[in-house]
Amino acid sequence: MNSIYIGIDLAWGEKNLSGFCVAKPEGKKLKILELKLLKSIDEIVQQILQYKDHKIYVGVDAPLVVPNETGNREIEKNFNKDFAKYKISMLPANKKLLSKYSPKIRSIELFEKLREEGFDRDYGSEKVIYEVYTHSTIAICFHNHQILPYKRKKGRSSEFIKEQLGIYKKYLFKEFHSHPILKQDVAELKGQKVKDFEDLLDSITCSYAMWYCKYNDAKFYQVEGVDTFVTPISKWKVYMLKCSDDSLYTGVATDLERRVYEHNNSPKGAKYTRVRRPVELVYYENCDDRVDATRREYVIKQLSRKEKLELINV
The missing domain is CATH 3.40.1440.10 (GIY-YIG endonuclease)
Incomplete structure (x- = not known):
């Protein structure tokens, strides 16, 4: 059974689009089979289930299991402690915070629907799903253990963001076979297209994280005793x-x-x-x-x- 790696940069709110990437191993690189922006959770689930005859590895950049009403999960606490030396941290994930973006909490909805389809937090399963994080993946795999500042933030100009996205694109180009997005001139992008480009790159990275962590050094973080989040760690x-x-x-x-x-x-x-x-x-x-x-x-x-x-x- 062939394996595919699906990355989802999930939008926390109903109005925003989510990056969605499907990739498969081909030689020493990954080949992008599908790359798009999707809106609803049902759309995402339907796209995933098109590959039901494959071994499916899904990586989602969003909290899938959130038992706590407030504060941090153990995942955030432990990850932030481990990655503090790289100046990388994760925001708190709790039901009170996430429900501000969507009453249903889209990431939990996605996980529950995929769990009904047989997806499990276990690399030994034929339908696998984990939380992943683009910042830690980029830092460990590509950017010399440093955060790549490509996200929109106060004090960062559009030109700076585009420059960082260009660096990001070049990193992915080394790991994936040729695809139009990896040839895109970032300087030409304006407005929403810059954000869309970022979301698509992030979905590619999520698929890469799932592939990388299956075959290379990785660390798992648990929710209530079950591996839920996975990230690459140093090979040394x-x-x-x-x-x-x-x-x-x-x-x-x-x-x-x-x-x-x-x-x-x-x-x-x-x-x-x-x-x-x-x-x-x-x-x-x-x-x-x-x-x-x-x-x-x-x-x-x-x-x-x-x-x-x-x-x-x-």
């Missing part, structure tokens, strides 16, 4: 190997599976491990970036063997 890791002579080796990598294979089978493995094969991966930590990984590697290397074993067995 510090790791420890147990060698054939029972010694421990510490290193950094972005692809642990490949690196462990190299240590066991390739001249690319470290000089230390090449004469102590086979080696076994016994520990790893996710790090923010290469600098963070190398700093943590240094700290671990200074530990005694007893301290390293205690770290492994935590």
Whole structure:
């Protein structure tokens, strides 16, 4: 069964349009099959169900499960704590706030209708749905762990916004096969067309987030014990190997599976491990970036063997 990845930049109010993208893997990139703006929740559901003969992965940039009347969900609290170092945060999601935009709360309505069609918050399902976030996806996957300031905000001119959207477009062009939107001259856009362009790019990013998080490093955040929101995280890791002579080796990598294979089978493995094969991966930590990984590697290397074993067995 072929897989497709659907991204939805969901409008919180009834009067606004939602970006909607359908993409499929083709070679090392994704190919956009469908890209449009939709208005009603029923329209969105109908468009999704056209692909019922596929494995469907839906990513929505909106809160799908909101049990709290006021305040923040645990998702926002935990995400904001984790991503504070990147200066990225999520707004509060609660029923009181969301009902100001739509009495029915459109994101909850969408989730409930798709759940009736068999969609589940589980990558093991054949119909998958999660919340995603464009800002964290762009920062981690494209923009060197920094927020891309392409959203309309006080103090940002139209020219600045268009410049940022141009950068955004170029990032997506590297990950998707050619499509008219990725060739659009952003400088030519005016008024509502700039906002429409932004919403469509965001829907593309939502589809990309679902694809990326299925095959790469990702973190899940829960509502009431169930994975609900997923975001890419840094690929950089510090790791420890147990060698054939029972010694421990510490290193950094972005692809642990490949690196462990190299240590066991390739001249690319470290000089230390090449004469102590086979080696076994016994520990790893996710790090923010290469600098963070190398700093943590240094700290671990200074530990005694007893301290390293205690770290492994935590």
